[in-house]
Amino acid sequence: MTISPIYTAQAQATGGRNGRATVEDSGLDLVLAAPNALGGDGKGSNPEQLFAAGYAACFIGAMQFATTQDASLAKVPTDVSVQASVGIGPHAEGGFGLTVDLAVTLPGLNAADAERVTEAGHKICPYSKAVRGNVEVTTQVV
Structure with missing residues (x-):
């Protein structure tokens, strides 16, 4: 399979399901939290x-x-x-x-x-x- 990307998104996560995620070229900065169903507090994405x-x-x-x-x-x-x-x-x-x-x-x-x-x-x-x-x-x- 050969793909020649015309756009590449870059995101970085720290802390796993209970951390933070940022997207380089958009200003998106999200608090991450595991959902209640997976044992988290659900207070984030x-x-x-x-x-x-x-x-x-x-x-x-x-x-x-x-x-x-x-x-x-x-x-x-x-x-x-x-x-x-x-x-x-x-x-x-x-x-x-x-x-x-x-x-x-x-x-x-x-x-x-x-x-x-x-x-x-x-x-x-x-x-x-x-x-x-x-x-x-x-x-x-x-």
Whole structure:
């Protein structure tokens, strides 16, 4: 696989799940805290929340891009939204694993068109590609 990045994000974390994360070129500076369900105080952001936000935003971009590559796809409406739910828990093979559920809202599109756009986005989204075969991802049009 050959990829020639046109942009590279750089983030730094200190302290693990109970620390701080900063993103170099954005001014983003987050307090990190493990969620209550993982024994933390939940008084900060956690990696699963950040992954969910990134995946949701990227998935919208992938659907939008897909429509520029395939004229038979319906255009993505401007009020599109994706609710990404990222779960973490023990993995059967040891350690931890993730689950992802993407709830896609495409107002104004009929169910068939919305499904086609969602499937096209899932095929090209770099987050979807990165986790394919490793993370259970479900998509639903709502």
